[in-house]
C-alpha cells in the first residue's frame with residue numbers, strides 16, 4: 001500500500017506514525033501541476049488548486065523523508081487535474097508535466113517507481129465527441145496510447161527508467177453501470193387539449209383575440225406577439241379591479257396560448273435567422289412539463305449543481321412519434337427540481353421530445369450514464385431518500401440475455417426521519433397519545449382512532465417517493 005500525501009503535514013504524520021509503529025511506509029506525493037483541466041471540474045487542478053504539493057513542497061517532503069531516515073519510502077508521483085477532462089490536449093500536457101517531475105526526481109536519486117495519472121478520463125454524455133463539458137474529443141484507446149507515449153517520450157529524453165503507470169479513472173469505469181428509471185405520471189400542458197368554455201356573450205378582449213388569431217402570418221409574428229401580450233396584460237388588470245369574469249379570463253388565457261402556439265408553428269416556415277428574438281424565447285415558454293417521480297437533488301445532483309447533461313429518453317413507445325416538446329419537473333417543492341437542458345448533437349436543447357401520457361398506462365423515462373457520482377452524492381433535500389435499486393447482469397446463458405441478481409428497496413419514510421433524529425417509535429407513541437386523548441374527549445370514535453394510527457404506522461414504513469396503485 002502506498003500512502004499518497006497531498007500536504008506536507010501528511011508526510012510528517014506518515015513518517016512519525018511509521019516510526020512509532022516501527023514499519024517502513026511507502027509514500028506517494030501528489031504534485032500540483034500548472035496544467036489545468038477544463039470543464040466543470042477544472043479547479044481541481046492548476047496552480048491555485050486546493051490539492052497537491054508545489055515544487056518546493058515536494059522538495060521539502062523529500063527532506064522530511066530523508067531526515068526521518070526514510071529516503072527509500074518515496075515510491076510514487078501522482079497528479080489529478082479534475083474529473084471529466086473533455087480535451088485530450090490537456091491530458092497530454094498534464095502527463096508530460098508530471099512525467100518531467102518523475103524524471104527529475106529520479107535523476108536526483110529518489111527511488112520513485114510509479115507514475116499515477118489520477119482520474120479525469122471523460123464520458124461522452126452527449127455523443128458529440130467534442131470538447132464541450134459533457135463530452136470528450138478522444139477515445140479510451142487514444143487516452144491510453146497518449147498516456148503511455150508521453151511518459152515514455154519524456155523518460156527517454158531524460159534517460160531515466162520507465163515507471164509503472166497507475167490510473168485512478170473513476171467516472172469512465174462506473175458511469176455506464178447505472179440507469180435511473182423514473183415514472184412520468186402527469187404533465188402540465190401550456191395549451192390544454194380541452195377548449196375553454198365559450199360564454200354566450202362575446203367580450204371585446206376575446207373578439208380582439210379571434211381577430212389576431214385569424215390574421216397572424218409569417219410577416220407579422222413580432223407585432224402579433226406584442227398585441228397578444230398587451231391583451232393578456234389588459235385582462236389581468238381588468239381581473240384585478242373586478243371587472244372580468246372567470247369565464248372570460250379562462251377564454252383569454254386559452255386563446256393566448258393557442259395563438260402563441262400558432263405563432264410558434266409559423267416560425268417553421270421561415271428562415272431560422274429571421275425569427276424575432278422574443279418568438280425564439282416563446283418556444284421555451286410553450287414547453288410542456290412531465291412530472292416525474294424522482295428528486296433531482298437525490299438522483300441527478302450534477303445536473304442541478306453544475307449543469308452537467310445526461311442522455312434522457314423514454315423507455316416506452318419508441319415506435320411512436322413523440323408529440324410533445326417537454327421539460328421534466330420532479331416532485332420536490334423546489335422550483336430548481338427540474339431538468340430543462342438536454343443533450344443535442346450540436347448544441348444544448350431546452351426541451352425533450354416526449355409522448356402524451358395515457359391514462360392507466362405507465363410511462364417511464366431512462367436517465368442514462370448516471371453511474372458516476374450521482375446516487376452517492378445525492379442529498380436528502382425534501383427528505384427524498386435512496387431510490388429502489390435493481391442489479392441487472394447480462395448473461396448469454398439466460399434466455400432473456402440477462403438476470404436480476406438483487407433488488408434493494410429504497411429508503412422508507414421512517415429511515416429518512418431517523419436520519420434527522422426523529423425516532424419512529426417516539427412519533428408513533430406521540431400520535432397514539434393524541435388519538436387516545438381525542439377518543440376520551442369524544443372527538444374521535446375508537447375505530448377511527450385505531451385506523452388513523454394504523455395508517456400512520458403504515459405510512460412510516462412506506463417509501464419516500466410517490467407510490468401508484
Ligand SMILES: Cc1ncc(COP(=O)(O)O)c(C=O)c1O
Nearest residue numbers: 080083084119120168169170171
Ligand atoms: C485523486 C482523485 N483520483 C481519481 C479521481 C477519479 O476521477 P474521475 O472520476 O474523473 O476518473 C478523483 C475524483 O475526484 C480524485 O479526486
